[in-house]
Amino acid sequence: MKAFTTLTSTAAALTHKGRLMANVDTDMIIPKQFLKTTEREGLSRGLFFELKTKADGSPDPDFVLNQPAHQGAGILIAGDNFGCGSSREHAPWALLDQGITCVIAPSFADIFHNNCFKNGILPIALPAEVCEALAEQTGGANHRFTVDLEAQTVTTPEGATIQFNIDPGRKQSLLEGLDDIGQTLQAGETIDAFEARRAHETPWLQRRAS
Amino acid sequence: MSGKTLYDKIWDAHLVHTDPASGDALIYIDLHLIHEVTTPQAFSGLKANARRVRRPELTLAVADHNTPTENQAAGLEGVRDEAARNQLAALTRNVAEHGIEFFPMGDVRNGIVHVVGPEQGRTQPGMTIVCGDSHTSTHGAFGALAHGIGTSEVEHVLATQTLRTQKSRNMAIEVSGQLREGVTAKDLALHLISVIGTAGGTGHVMEYRGDAVRALSMEGRMTLCNLSIEGGARAGLIAPDETTFEYMKGRPAAPKAGAWEAAEAHWRTLFSDPDAKWDRVVEIRGEDVEPTVTWGTSPEQAIPLSGNVPDPATINDPAHKAAVERALHYMDLAPGAPISGTPVQRVFIGSCTNSRIEDLRAAAKIAQGAQVADSVRAMVVPGSGLVRAQAEAEGLDKVFTEAGFEWREPGCSMCLGMNPDILAPGERCASTSNRNFEGRQGRGGRTHLMSPTLAARAAITGVIG
Numbered sequence: 001m002k003a004f005t006t007l008t009s010t011a012a013a014l015t016h017k018g019r020l021m022a023n024v025d026t027d028m029i030i031p032k033q034f035l036k037t038t039e040r041e042g043l044s045r046g047l048f049f050e051l052k053t054k055a056d057g058s059p060d061p062d063f064v065l066n067q068p069a070h071q072g073a074g075i076l077i078a079g080d081n082f083g084c085g086s087s088r089e090h091a092p093w094a095l096l097d098q099g100i101t102c103v104i105a106p107s108f109a110d111i112f113h114n115n116c117f118k119n120g121i122l123p124i125a126l127p128a129e130v131c132e133a134l135a136e137q138t139g140g141a142n143h144r145f146t147v148d149l150e151a152q153t154v155t156t157p158e159g160a161t162i163q164f165n166i167d168p169g170r171k172q173s174l175l176e177g178l179d180d181i182g183q184t185l186q187a188g189e190t191i192d193a194f195e196a197r198r199a200h201e202t203p204w205l206q207r208r209a210s
Numbered sequence: 211m212s213g214k215t216l217y218d219k220i221w222d223a224h225l226v227h228t229d230p231a232s233g234d235a236l237i238y239i240d241l242h243l244i245h246e247v248t249t250p251q252a253f254s255g256l257k258a259n260a261r262r263v264r265r266p267e268l269t270l271a272v273a274d275h276n277t278p279t280e281n282q283a284a285g286l287e288g289v290r291d292e293a294a295r296n297q298l299a300a301l302t303r304n305v306a307e308h309g310i311e312f313f314p315m316g317d318v319r320n321g322i323v324h325v326v327g328p329e330q331g332r333t334q335p336g337m338t339i340v341c342g343d344s345h346t347s348t349h350g351a352f353g354a355l356a357h358g359i360g361t362s363e364v365e366h367v368l369a370t371q372t373l374r375t376q377k378s379r380n381m382a383i384e385v386s387g388q389l390r391e392g393v394t395a396k397d398l399a400l401h402l403i404s405v406i407g408t409a410g411g412t413g414h415v416m417e418y419r420g421d422a423v424r425a426l427s428m429e430g431r432m433t434l435c436n437l438s439i440e441g442g443a444r445a446g447l448i449a450p451d452e453t454t455f456e457y458m459k460g461r462p463a464a465p466k467a468g469a470w471e472a473a474e475a476h477w478r479t480l481f482s483d484p485d486a487k488w489d490r491v492v493e494i495r496g497e498d499v500e501p502t503v504t505w506g507t508s509p510e511q512a513i514p515l516s517g518n519v520p521d522p523a524t525i526n527d528p529a530h531k532a533a534v535e536r537a538l539h540y541m542d543l544a545p546g547a548p549i550s551g552t553p554v555q556r557v558f559i560g561s562c563t564n565s566r567i568e569d570l571r572a573a574a575k576i577a578q579g580a581q582v583a584d585s586v587r588a589m590v591v592p593g594s595g596l597v598r599a600q601a602e603a604e605g606l607d608k609v610f611t612e613a614g615f616e617w618r619e620p621g622c623s624m625c626l627g628m629n630p631d632i633l634a635p636g637e638r639c640a641s642t643s644n645r646n647f648e649g650r651q652g653r654g655g656r657t658h659l660m661s662p663t664l665a666a667r668a669a670i671t672g673v674i675g
Contacts, residue, residue, distance in 0.1 A: 016532050017536075019532045020529070023409075023508050023533070027648070028649070031653070032650075036291070036296075036628065037297075050648065050649045081408060081409040084442070085645060085647060086343070087248065087342055087359060089342075089362060107409060109409070110378075110413065111344060111358055119362070167376075169234055180366055185370060190226055190236075191226055191238070191371065203472070204469040204472065207267040209265075209266060
């Protein structure tokens with residue numbers, strides 16, 4: 001996993017009638033037809049597919065990520081409960097493939113939130129009014145925000161600095177880009193010991209390997 | 211010191227250790243369910259790092275998400291969609307390489323992963339169960355801690371049989387009294403989500419408690435726990451009781467005589483202590499729950515069947531107002547209109563929420579001797595090959611086909627539309643599934659979630675009601 005330290009980039013805000021969209025679900029982030037893949041790469045073509053394309057398949061010029069000022073935006077800003085719905089990790093993979101490595105919203109759904117940390121994406125939770133205020137500053141191609149994970153700050157194009165909270169353990173693993181499985185396997189003896197105890201205490205859960 | 215909740219007890223019994231650096235807990239996983247869509251990248255990851263599956267015998271694979279619901283006997287060659295076929299072939303290769311038990315498409319034991327686990331007796335009280343699918347919460351009906359995980363976590367569980375996670379908070383859903391005649395677990399779940407919202411349970415494990423929950427059958431309990439994720443909770447739990455043990459007896463993987471007694475004695479310790487501490491309590495009176503349907507594009511946008519869709523003109527909060535306007539526009543509904551009487555063109559009876567034998571019986575009761583409206587195409591997709599066989603043994607397939615329903619082979623089908631079963635743009639569907647998101651059942655498709663009884667009724671009358 002790639003580490004996340006700092007990011008300086010333009011941002012794109014997902015809005016509807018001037019307000020940040022709440023409950024942006026994983027079907028909206030990447031619809032089902034893009035899940036039939038055995039790869040993690042190349043999923044940006046499915047990102048927000050039904051929002052970014054018209055029914056005839058042509059790009060919708062009104063969609064924020066189709067607008068020239070937001071090309072290459074590395075930060076996405078949205079409303080409450082971002083990423084609700086399915087467990088599909090294709091959602092963060094699609095964001096990553098698009099070059100989005102930071103999502104700012106008032107709140108996130110649990111599984112999506114978790115999946116972000118497994119992929120080097122930083123989800124930042126900030127109060128709704130702060131998110132709305134940030135969204136208003138995403139306007140131009142040179143409106144760049146800076147996210148500093150070590151300092152836990154977002155600096156706006158106007159130079160204001162906003163502090164955010166993050167779980168210290170998750171912060172560390174993002175900063176270092178650690179491999180979870182490699183780390184866990186280092187605790188192999190602890191797992192062995194647990195399994196021995198489990199076999200003794202709940203013997204009916206033992207199954208024969210085929 | 212206060213007592214423990216059921217969640218606390220299962221958590222403590224599975225805690226392998228707490229990582230001092232990250233603070234992450236390492237939880238042992240008793241059952242890992244896998245399917246074709248969220249595993250190929252996990253197996254590729256294992257291969258790239260020359261890792262093996264630690265406990266293949268604690269893993270069970272099914273093919274369900276993108277399987278066609280007809281002609282399954284033709285096997286993979288019969289799957290016309292090349293991408294779906296490749297994914298199914300990848301699963302077949304991966305399980306063979308790692309010695310994982312697999313019920314392939316066409317095997318009578320195959321079906322939707324959350325129907326198969328309980329049906330086979332693989333799902334047991336007190337277990338930890340994960341699967342790369344958010345509706346894994348279903349298995350909580352047995353008093354198992356069960357939730358969805360992402361593909362990176364699938365890889366982690368395959369390699370280590372553990373999950374790195376953090377403990378959630380405890381939330382009690384107390385449902386007092388009894389549900390009224392004709393009100394189902396589906397209605398209760400949709401009602402609850404409309405009360406707490408789709409983020410209402412975020413960060414919590416929900417335990418469903420109270421007389422109305424105790425009175426539910428195992429299948430009703432599965433429907434209720436299945437929808438926990440739509441209320442934002444990763445997991446839902448119901449303490450096991452006589453209903454649970456009765457359901458489990460004699461299932462292929464349930465403990466056999468001799469082992470059963472010790473298992474049952476353990477299962478009887480799985481309840482929340484009277485002095486357990488809850489971070490949040492939600493109280494619902496069973497009698498207050500009415501037959502409930504969704505009108506919008508989020509499961510929280512649910513109203514009683516007798517109700518009217520909201521009118522944005524009466525909503526002050528700008529974010530809420532914008533969300534309601536967007537949903538009404540997408541669903542093509544007039545502000546303030548009654549939901550009853552809304553015409554549908556499609557009906558889907560199936561999904562991990564409502565495709566078990568009791569669901570099919572409830573729908574068949576309505577279909578018996580009636581005819582599907584000319585304006586409607588209705589489909590019944592049993593949750594597994596065994597559910598299908600049971601329904602056929604009871605003659606339910608005849609009831610459905612004679613009434614004009616299509617009688618399909620098992621799979622996730624039109625719940626998420628990864629296979630050919632999808633809505634055309636603008637089509638409106640009465641669906642027993644779990645998500646009414648924009649485009650969920652097909653781009654531009656409009657989904658109304660409801661119970662099997664209400665969906666069958668919509669098929670016959672052509673309208674919601």
